[in-house]
Amino acid sequence: MNTAIDPAMSNEVARFPRLVLFDLDGTLLDSAPDMLETVNRMRAARGQGPMPLSELRPHVSHGSRAMSAAAFPELGGEVSPEMIQEFLGIYEQELGNSSGLFDGVPELLEAIEADGARWGIITNKPEYLARQIIPQLGWETRCAILLGGDTLPHRKPHPLPLLHAAEALGASIDDCVYVGDDQRDINAASAAGMRSVVALWGYRGGEEQPGAWGGNALAATVDELLEQRFWQALR
Incomplete structure (x- = not known):
């Protein structure tokens, strides 16, 4: 020691x-701000409005699946592997931009x-x-x-x-x-x-x-x- x-x-x-x-x-x-930009780009691509940071923030430490599920509650937690890859791809573009x-x-x-x-x-x-x-x-x-x-x-x-x-x-x-x-x-x-x-x-x-x-x-x-x-x- x-x-x-x-x-x-x-x-x-x-x-x-x-x-x-x-x-x-x-x-x-x-x-969290980078994560928010990520899910809001995903939501915009589906014709949905932005998600507030306060709603996403509690899910950030639980990973991409949990954040995607929170961003799209209509999926009932059923997040596909393709959606996770979409999240990771967009997040890589947003990495460090707002965090x-x-x-x-x-x-x-x-x-x-x-x-x-x-x-x-x-x-x-x-x-x-x-x-x-x-x-x-x-x-x-x-x-x-x-x-x-x-x-x-x-x-x-x-x-x-x-x-x-x-x-x-x-x-x-x-x-x-x-x-x-x-x-x-x-x-x-x-x-x-x-x-x-x-x-x-x-x-x-x-x-x-x-x-x-x-x-x-x-x-x-x-x-x-x-x-x-x-x-x-x-x-």
Whole structure:
């Protein structure tokens, strides 16, 4: 374990876990505006009016199928593979056009790096799409690992991506924390034996109860993750 001390902390232990893994959409990146443009182009092609962001936002973390189902409720949840491919094709065109980082994310990642720790991304987004986002954000040399939903044989809530990331980076599970805004994120961390943080600023339906997901901590804002006492309480 890297026990390098931040000089600004004067003889205290490292501020952050040695490896902080994040979900992408709804945790680091507010991609809902890009998703909205995608479904509204699909709706326009079918002669339907635009969908408001407030109606799509709770479905973003659940993926293309859930968003397509929300955009076309008349389908009763029966979304065809062709519609999913249509969604992904349009989304690739919209990628990064309207999205942006959540407030506090740049400062958080800089603080993790300044502490001598590393950070990475584990998302259920297809890897080819996730890899197009990283250069837009200037993260090519900063993100220690990026795993998409199709990188490995299993995706979240299966623990494999989290276990693979820790092993690939030579980090023990005890030195890792996973931060995500969806129950699948927390379930994956629990199954991997990894500590987890529920990102309450993300995409969540009103009926969901994140306090019951079993995360080790809940954070209302990104700024909370900049507080040393937050991580001390998590140890």
